[in-house]
Amino acid sequence: MPVENDWLCVEIECRKHSQLTSERLWEFLAEWDVLGINESEAEGATSWKIYLPAQTSRENFHTAFQEWLTQTGLDPQSVTVGFGLVPRENWNEKWKQFFVPVHVPPDYVICPPWAADTNGFRGKVSLIIEPGMAFGTGTHATTQLCLTMLRTVFKAGMTVLDVGTGSGILCIACAKLGAKWCLGVDNDPLIAENAALNLRLNGISSEQVSIAVAELSAFRVHPFDLVLCNMLPQHLLPLVPTIKQFLSLHSFTVVTGFLEAERREIEEALSAHGLRVAARDCLGEWGGCIVHLV
Known part of the structure; x- marks a missing residue:
């Protein structure tokens, strides 16, 4: 009992x-x-x-x-x-004891707050995430894949839109890499406290990253340099027409969250909306692609 x-x-x-x-x-x-x-x-x-x-x-x-x-x-x-x-x-x-630092290529380390001052992290992009919250530790394979892939197109000074931001880890990474401004959007009200805590832990100000609990369609349309979409296909595909409105011919979109077995379906759906695949990658059974307008 x-x-x-x-x-x-x-x-x-x-x-x-x-x-x-x-x-x-x-x-x-x-x-x-x-x-x-x-x-x-x-x-x-x-x-x-x-x-x-x-x-x-x-x-x-x-x-x-x-x-x-x-x-x-x-x-x-x-x-x-x-x-x-x-x-x-x-x-x-x-x-x-369950949570230890996780190293993600090329030079990230995702760590809990009590490991954030470890000397071995010098020269790394440290992403401090509080475990035990509703959106995990930020170490899921799809998150790692998105972090790795965005580096192939990221440039300091970019504006970044993170659709389905969750813990805010992708916005935090971009802010630390030198993004001009990041907007993280999620329609789940549970993310607000979680993301705000993680921003504070990483010393990220509201001028660097804004987190909004809202539908993407609620925002005034203007192009972002980089759009990040780490979400399951059933959440991503209905949003593609709206996401497209936030892109210019010079924008890149990193798409992760789908299985390699679903790649053809995802890429065909993106292509139908005028988005061409520029790069592909995978991590285990999870796939990712970088697309741009044509």
């Missing part, structure tokens, strides 16, 4: 090629009293440990999760779910 200081740990493991991602998982978890979450990847498979109040019904969670997987078109057979109780004592210190 759980005691007051216990937490319920739900461990979700995906088999390879499962389309369940952190972003999609949070769509489900938004209805639950999540106390913390830890994501890990090994050999192309992703797993999460989700911490909930001990009194949470395991049966209700499992049933709701299976129904959600089916409703969203995900294969329930590609995911396993396990439950266990975790003592809450000294959790703050134990929590930190």
